[in-house]
Amino acid sequence: MAEQNRQKLNRLLAELGDADMVSARWLRGHGYSTALVAGYVKRGWLRSPARGVYMAAAGLATWEGALHSLQQREQLRLHAGARFALALHGHEHYLRVQGVREATLYGPDRLPGWATALTLDVRFMHGGLGPFPLVGIHFSADAPEDRLRAEGLERLVVSSTTEWVVVANPERAMLELCHAARDAADVHEAHATMQGMSGLRPWELSGLLRRCQSIKAKRLFLALADRANHAWLEHLELESVDLGRGKRAFFRGGRIDARYQITLPADLESSLG
Numbered sequence: 001m002a003e004q005n006r007q008k009l010n011r012l013l014a015e016l017g018d019a020d021m022v023s024a025r026w027l028r029g030h031g032y033s034t035a036l037v038a039g040y041v042k043r044g045w046l047r048s049p050a051r052g053v054y055m056a057a058a059g060l061a062t063w064e065g066a067l068h069s070l071q072q073r074e075q076l077r078l079h080a081g082a083r084f085a086l087a088l089h090g091h092e093h094y095l096r097v098q099g100v101r102e103a104t105l106y107g108p109d110r111l112p113g114w115a116t117a118l119t120l121d122v123r124f125m126h127g128g129l130g131p132f133p134l135v136g137i138h139f140s141a142d143a144p145e146d147r148l149r150a151e152g153l154e155r156l157v158v159s160s161t162t163e164w165v166v167v168a169n170p171e172r173a174m175l176e177l178c179h180a181a182r183d184a185a186d187v188h189e190a191h192a193t194m195q196g197m198s199g200l201r202p203w204e205l206s207g208l209l210r211r212c213q214s215i216k217a218k219r220l221f222l223a224l225a226d227r228a229n230h231a232w233l234e235h236l237e238l239e240s241v242d243l244g245r246g247k248r249a250f251f252r253g254g255r256i257d258a259r260y261q262i263t264l265p266a267d268l269e270s271s272l273g
Contacts, residue, residue, distance in 0.1 A: 005036060008031070008032065008036075009040060009045060012032070012040075012046075013045065013056055016055055016056045016059065017056070017059070017161065018056070018058075018059050018060060018065075018161045019055075019059055019060055019061075019062050019064060019065030019068075019159070019161040019162050020055065020059075020065050020068060020069050020073070020162075021049070021053050021054065021055045021061070021065060021066055021069040021073075022053065022054055022055070022069065022073060023052055023053050023054075023069075023073075023074060023112065023114060024037070024052045024053070024054070025052075026073055026074065027054065037054065040054075041054070044057050045057055047059075049061040049118055049119070050114045050117040050118045050119075051113075051114060051117060052112070052113065052114040053114040053115075053118070060161070061118060061119070061120060062120065062159065062161065062162070063103060063120045063121065063122035063124070064158050064159045064161070064162040064165060065161065065162050066115060066118055066120065066124070067080060067103070067105075067124075067165045068162045068163060068164065068165050070105075070111075070112075070115060071139040071165060071166050072139065072140065072141065072163075074112070075138045075139075075140065076107065076109040076110075076111075076112075076139075077107040077108055077109050077135045077137075077138060077139065078105040078106065078107040078109055078111065078126075079105065079106055079107060079135075079139070079153055079166045079167055079168060080103050080104070080105060080165065080166075080167040080168065081104055081105070081106045081127065081130060081167070081168040081172065081173055081176040082104050082106075082127070082130075082168070082173055082176040082177045082179075082180050083095050083104070083173075083177055083180075083189075084101070084102065084103040084104055084122075084167075085167040085168040085169075085170075085172075085173035085176075086170065086173045086174065086177065086193060087101075088156060088158060088167055089167075089169075089170045089173065091170070091193055091196055091197070093196075094189075094192045094193040094195065094196050095189060095192075095193060101121065101122045101123070102122070102123050102124075102125050103122045103123070103124050103125065104125050104126075104127040104176075104180070105124055105125065105126055105127060106127045106128065106129065106130040106132075106168075106176065107129070107135055108129060108134050108135065110126075111124060111126040127176075127180070130176050130179060130180075131175055131176060131178075131179035131212050131213055131214035131217040132151070132152070132172070132175075132208075132211060132212060132213060133211065133213060135151055135153075136151075137151070139166045148166065149169075149204075150207070151172075152168055152169050152171060152172030152175075152204070152207075152208050152211075153166055153167070153168060153169065153172065154166070154167065154169045169204065170197065170199070170200060171200055171201065171204045171205045171208050172208055174190075174193065174194070174197060174200070174221060175208060175209075175212055175214075175217050175218070175221055176217070177189075177190050177193065178190055178214075178216070178217040178218075178220040178221045178224070179212075179214045179216065179217035181216075181220060181250070182250070182251070183251045184251055184253070184254065184265040187220070187251075187264060187265055187268065188265060188268065190220065190224055191224050191227065191268055194221075194224040194225060194227070194228045195228050197225075197228070197230065198228075198230050198231070198232075200230065200232050201232070202232040202233075202235035202236050202237075203235075205232070205236055206236050206237040206238070206241075209221075209236070209238065209241045210240055210241055215242070215243060215244035215248060216248055216250055216262065218241065218242075218243055219243055219244075219248060219257075219260040219261065219262040220260075220262055222238075222243075222260055223257045223259070223260040223262055223264060226259065226260075227268070243260070246261065247261045247262070247263075248261060248262045248263065249262075249263040250262075250263060251263060253265075253266070254266055
Protein backbone atom coordinates (compact mmCIF):
# COMPACT_ATOMS: atom_id res chain seq x y z
CA MET A 1 0.00 0.00 0.00
CA ALA A 2 2.86 2.38 0.81
CA GLU A 3 4.43 1.81 -2.62
CA GLN A 4 1.07 2.37 -4.32
CA ASN A 5 0.62 5.66 -2.47
CA ARG A 6 4.15 6.73 -3.42
CA GLN A 7 3.40 6.03 -7.08
CA LYS A 8 0.17 8.03 -6.84
CA LEU A 9 2.08 10.92 -5.28
CA ASN A 10 4.73 10.83 -8.01
CA ARG A 11 2.06 10.88 -10.72
CA LEU A 12 0.32 13.80 -9.04
CA LEU A 13 3.50 15.85 -8.62
CA ALA A 14 4.48 15.20 -12.24
CA GLU A 15 1.08 16.39 -13.40
CA LEU A 16 1.11 19.50 -11.25
CA GLY A 17 4.49 20.82 -12.31
CA ASP A 18 5.47 24.27 -11.00
CA ALA A 19 2.20 26.20 -11.09
CA ASP A 20 -0.87 23.99 -11.58
CA MET A 21 -3.40 23.38 -8.84
CA VAL A 22 -5.94 20.68 -8.02
CA SER A 23 -9.11 21.05 -6.02
CA ALA A 24 -10.11 18.75 -3.19
CA ARG A 25 -13.04 17.69 -5.38
CA TRP A 26 -10.72 16.71 -8.23
CA LEU A 27 -8.45 14.78 -5.87
CA ARG A 28 -11.35 12.80 -4.41
CA GLY A 29 -12.60 12.01 -7.90
CA HIS A 30 -9.18 10.64 -8.86
CA GLY A 31 -8.75 8.36 -5.88
CA TYR A 32 -6.90 10.61 -3.44
CA SER A 33 -8.67 10.35 -0.09
CA THR A 34 -8.83 13.26 2.33
CA ALA A 35 -6.53 11.39 4.74
CA LEU A 36 -4.02 10.67 1.97
CA VAL A 37 -3.90 14.31 0.86
CA ALA A 38 -3.53 15.44 4.48
CA GLY A 39 -0.55 13.11 4.75
CA TYR A 40 1.03 14.60 1.62
CA VAL A 41 0.66 18.08 3.13
CA LYS A 42 2.02 17.00 6.52
CA ARG A 43 5.12 15.47 4.94
CA GLY A 44 5.77 18.60 2.88
CA TRP A 45 4.96 17.28 -0.61
CA LEU A 46 1.85 19.38 -1.15
CA ARG A 47 0.67 22.72 0.15
CA SER A 48 -2.70 24.43 0.16
CA PRO A 49 -2.59 28.05 -1.14
CA ALA A 50 -6.29 28.43 -0.27
CA ARG A 51 -8.93 26.29 1.37
CA GLY A 52 -9.99 23.46 -0.93
CA VAL A 53 -7.09 23.59 -3.41
CA TYR A 54 -3.58 22.10 -3.48
CA MET A 55 -0.33 22.37 -5.40
CA ALA A 56 3.25 21.10 -5.21
CA ALA A 57 4.96 22.36 -2.08
CA ALA A 58 7.69 24.04 -4.13
CA GLY A 59 5.21 25.44 -6.66
CA LEU A 60 4.43 29.12 -7.16
CA ALA A 61 0.78 30.21 -7.07
CA THR A 62 0.09 32.32 -10.17
CA TRP A 63 -3.06 33.48 -11.91
CA GLU A 64 -1.93 31.61 -15.04
CA GLY A 65 -1.65 28.32 -13.17
CA ALA A 66 -4.97 28.89 -11.42
CA LEU A 67 -6.81 29.71 -14.64
CA HIS A 68 -5.26 26.79 -16.51
CA SER A 69 -6.34 24.50 -13.68
CA LEU A 70 -9.89 25.86 -13.75
CA GLN A 71 -10.13 25.30 -17.49
CA GLN A 72 -8.11 22.13 -18.02
CA ARG A 73 -8.46 20.16 -14.80
CA GLU A 74 -11.76 21.40 -13.43
CA GLN A 75 -13.26 21.51 -16.95
CA LEU A 76 -15.02 24.81 -16.29
CA ARG A 77 -16.26 26.84 -19.24
CA LEU A 78 -14.72 30.09 -18.06
CA HIS A 79 -12.50 32.21 -20.30
CA ALA A 80 -10.61 35.42 -19.59
CA GLY A 81 -12.25 38.26 -21.50
CA ALA A 82 -12.78 42.01 -21.91
CA ARG A 83 -10.03 44.34 -20.62
CA PHE A 84 -7.91 41.53 -19.13
CA ALA A 85 -7.83 39.63 -22.43
CA LEU A 86 -7.07 42.85 -24.31
CA ALA A 87 -4.11 43.45 -22.00
CA LEU A 88 -2.84 39.93 -22.71
CA HIS A 89 -3.07 40.71 -26.44
CA GLY A 90 -0.85 43.76 -26.00
CA HIS A 91 -3.39 46.58 -25.63
CA GLU A 92 -2.73 47.30 -21.96
CA HIS A 93 -1.36 50.80 -22.60
CA TYR A 94 -4.80 51.92 -23.82
CA LEU A 95 -6.56 50.72 -20.65
CA ARG A 96 -6.99 52.58 -17.39
CA VAL A 97 -4.51 51.81 -14.61
CA GLN A 98 -5.98 49.67 -11.83
CA GLY A 99 -4.81 49.14 -8.25
CA VAL A 100 -5.36 45.39 -8.27
CA ARG A 101 -5.72 43.82 -11.68
CA GLU A 102 -9.01 42.03 -12.22
CA ALA A 103 -9.52 39.16 -14.61
CA THR A 104 -13.16 38.90 -15.65
CA LEU A 105 -14.00 35.28 -16.43
CA TYR A 106 -17.03 34.78 -18.66
CA GLY A 107 -18.97 31.56 -18.95
CA PRO A 108 -21.90 29.51 -17.67
CA ASP A 109 -20.02 27.67 -14.92
CA ARG A 110 -19.67 28.82 -11.34
CA LEU A 111 -16.32 30.17 -10.16
CA PRO A 112 -15.27 28.01 -7.17
CA GLY A 113 -14.61 29.71 -3.88
CA TRP A 114 -10.94 28.76 -3.79
CA ALA A 115 -10.31 30.70 -7.02
CA THR A 116 -11.34 33.99 -5.39
CA ALA A 117 -9.58 33.19 -2.09
CA LEU A 118 -6.12 32.79 -3.64
CA THR A 119 -3.55 35.49 -2.88
CA LEU A 120 -2.41 36.46 -6.38
CA ASP A 121 -1.47 39.61 -8.30
CA VAL A 122 -4.75 39.19 -10.20
CA ARG A 123 -8.25 38.93 -8.73
CA PHE A 124 -10.73 36.69 -10.52
CA MET A 125 -14.24 38.02 -11.10
CA HIS A 126 -17.15 36.15 -12.68
CA GLY A 127 -18.80 38.14 -15.46
CA GLY A 128 -21.65 35.75 -16.24
CA LEU A 129 -22.25 34.84 -19.86
CA GLY A 130 -21.38 38.31 -21.13
CA PRO A 131 -22.75 39.45 -24.50
CA PHE A 132 -22.58 36.03 -26.18
CA PRO A 133 -24.66 32.86 -25.96
CA LEU A 134 -23.63 29.76 -24.03
CA VAL A 135 -20.25 28.27 -24.95
CA GLY A 136 -20.97 24.72 -26.08
CA ILE A 137 -17.55 23.18 -25.49
CA HIS A 138 -15.16 22.52 -22.63
CA PHE A 139 -11.59 23.80 -22.81
CA SER A 140 -9.80 20.48 -22.59
CA ALA A 141 -6.58 19.87 -24.51
CA ASP A 142 -8.48 18.00 -27.23
CA ALA A 143 -11.05 20.76 -27.85
CA PRO A 144 -10.85 21.51 -31.60
CA GLU A 145 -9.24 24.81 -32.52
CA ASP A 146 -11.97 25.57 -35.06
CA ARG A 147 -14.65 25.23 -32.38
CA LEU A 148 -12.79 27.64 -30.13
CA ARG A 149 -12.30 30.04 -33.04
CA ALA A 150 -16.03 29.97 -33.81
CA GLU A 151 -16.66 31.18 -30.26
CA GLY A 152 -14.09 33.98 -30.58
CA LEU A 153 -11.71 32.16 -28.23
CA GLU A 154 -8.11 31.03 -28.49
CA ARG A 155 -5.41 29.27 -26.50
CA LEU A 156 -2.69 31.67 -25.40
CA VAL A 157 0.65 30.82 -23.82
CA VAL A 158 1.25 33.50 -21.20
CA SER A 159 4.03 32.05 -19.06
CA SER A 160 6.85 29.52 -19.16
CA THR A 161 5.33 27.60 -16.24
CA THR A 162 1.85 27.19 -17.73
CA GLU A 163 0.99 25.37 -20.93
CA TRP A 164 -1.83 27.70 -22.06
CA VAL A 165 -5.03 29.44 -21.03
CA VAL A 166 -8.17 30.09 -23.06
CA VAL A 167 -8.92 33.79 -23.58
CA ALA A 168 -11.18 35.87 -25.81
CA ASN A 169 -9.52 36.86 -29.07
CA PRO A 170 -9.13 40.64 -29.62
CA GLU A 171 -12.40 40.87 -31.57
CA ARG A 172 -14.51 39.19 -28.90
CA ALA A 173 -12.66 40.93 -26.05
CA MET A 174 -13.41 44.34 -27.57
CA LEU A 175 -17.11 43.53 -27.82
CA GLU A 176 -17.04 42.32 -24.21
CA LEU A 177 -15.40 45.60 -23.17
CA CYS A 178 -18.18 47.55 -24.91
CA HIS A 179 -20.83 45.37 -23.27
CA ALA A 180 -19.29 46.01 -19.83
CA ALA A 181 -19.29 49.83 -20.26
CA ARG A 182 -21.44 51.42 -17.56
CA ASP A 183 -20.53 55.12 -17.59
CA ALA A 184 -18.70 57.83 -19.51
CA ALA A 185 -15.30 56.76 -18.13
CA ASP A 186 -15.85 53.25 -19.48
CA VAL A 187 -16.77 54.63 -22.91
CA HIS A 188 -13.65 56.80 -22.93
CA GLU A 189 -11.57 53.72 -22.15
CA ALA A 190 -13.25 51.74 -24.94
CA HIS A 191 -12.73 54.69 -27.30
CA ALA A 192 -9.01 54.88 -26.53
CA THR A 193 -8.66 51.12 -26.88
CA MET A 194 -10.48 51.10 -30.21
CA GLN A 195 -7.91 53.53 -31.61
CA GLY A 196 -5.30 50.79 -31.36
CA MET A 197 -7.41 48.02 -32.91
CA SER A 198 -6.31 48.49 -36.51
CA GLY A 199 -5.45 44.79 -36.83
CA LEU A 200 -8.91 43.35 -36.17
CA ARG A 201 -10.07 40.74 -38.68
CA PRO A 202 -13.33 41.65 -40.45
CA TRP A 203 -14.30 38.02 -41.12
CA GLU A 204 -13.95 37.18 -37.43
CA LEU A 205 -15.81 40.34 -36.44
CA SER A 206 -18.69 39.76 -38.84
CA GLY A 207 -19.42 36.35 -37.32
CA LEU A 208 -19.11 37.61 -33.76
CA LEU A 209 -21.37 40.60 -34.43
CA ARG A 210 -24.03 38.23 -35.75
CA ARG A 211 -23.76 36.05 -32.62
CA CYS A 212 -23.49 38.88 -30.10
CA GLN A 213 -26.69 39.24 -28.05
CA SER A 214 -25.98 42.71 -26.65
CA ILE A 215 -27.45 45.54 -28.73
CA LYS A 216 -25.51 48.04 -26.65
CA ALA A 217 -22.19 46.24 -27.24
CA LYS A 218 -22.71 46.12 -31.00
CA ARG A 219 -23.83 49.73 -31.36
CA LEU A 220 -21.06 51.09 -29.14
CA PHE A 221 -18.44 48.98 -30.91
CA LEU A 222 -19.51 50.19 -34.34
CA ALA A 223 -19.86 53.82 -33.26
CA LEU A 224 -16.32 53.79 -31.84
CA ALA A 225 -14.99 51.95 -34.89
CA ASP A 226 -16.48 54.69 -37.09
CA ARG A 227 -14.58 57.30 -35.13
CA ALA A 228 -11.33 55.34 -35.40
CA ASN A 229 -11.88 54.97 -39.17
CA HIS A 230 -10.13 51.59 -39.34
CA ALA A 231 -9.69 50.03 -42.79
CA TRP A 232 -11.40 46.79 -41.75
CA LEU A 233 -14.68 48.60 -41.07
CA GLU A 234 -15.70 48.70 -44.73
CA HIS A 235 -15.21 44.94 -45.02
CA LEU A 236 -17.69 44.03 -42.28
CA GLU A 237 -20.79 42.11 -43.33
CA LEU A 238 -23.54 43.80 -41.31
CA GLU A 239 -26.62 42.82 -43.30
CA SER A 240 -27.72 40.13 -40.83
CA VAL A 241 -26.46 41.87 -37.67
CA ASP A 242 -29.34 42.77 -35.33
CA LEU A 243 -28.80 46.32 -34.03
CA GLY A 244 -32.27 46.64 -32.50
CA ARG A 245 -34.52 49.67 -32.73
CA GLY A 246 -34.82 52.96 -30.92
CA LYS A 247 -32.33 55.01 -28.96
CA ARG A 248 -30.10 53.44 -26.30
CA ALA A 249 -29.02 55.78 -23.51
CA PHE A 250 -27.10 53.82 -20.87
CA PHE A 251 -25.71 56.77 -18.88
CA ARG A 252 -26.92 60.29 -18.13
CA GLY A 253 -25.62 63.21 -20.10
CA GLY A 254 -23.85 63.00 -23.40
CA ARG A 255 -24.88 63.02 -27.01
CA ILE A 256 -26.76 60.56 -29.19
CA ASP A 257 -24.73 59.16 -32.08
CA ALA A 258 -26.90 59.86 -35.15
CA ARG A 259 -26.03 56.68 -37.01
CA TYR A 260 -26.07 54.08 -34.22
CA GLN A 261 -28.52 55.83 -31.86
CA ILE A 262 -26.47 55.29 -28.71
CA THR A 263 -25.37 57.79 -26.06
CA LEU A 264 -21.73 58.85 -26.21
CA PRO A 265 -19.91 61.36 -23.97
CA ALA A 266 -20.13 64.89 -25.35
CA ASP A 267 -16.35 65.33 -25.05
CA LEU A 268 -15.47 62.04 -26.74
CA GLU A 269 -14.07 63.62 -29.88
CA SER A 270 -11.57 65.76 -27.95
CA SER A 271 -10.65 63.19 -25.28
CA LEU A 272 -7.61 61.81 -27.11
CA GLY A 273 -5.90 65.18 -27.39
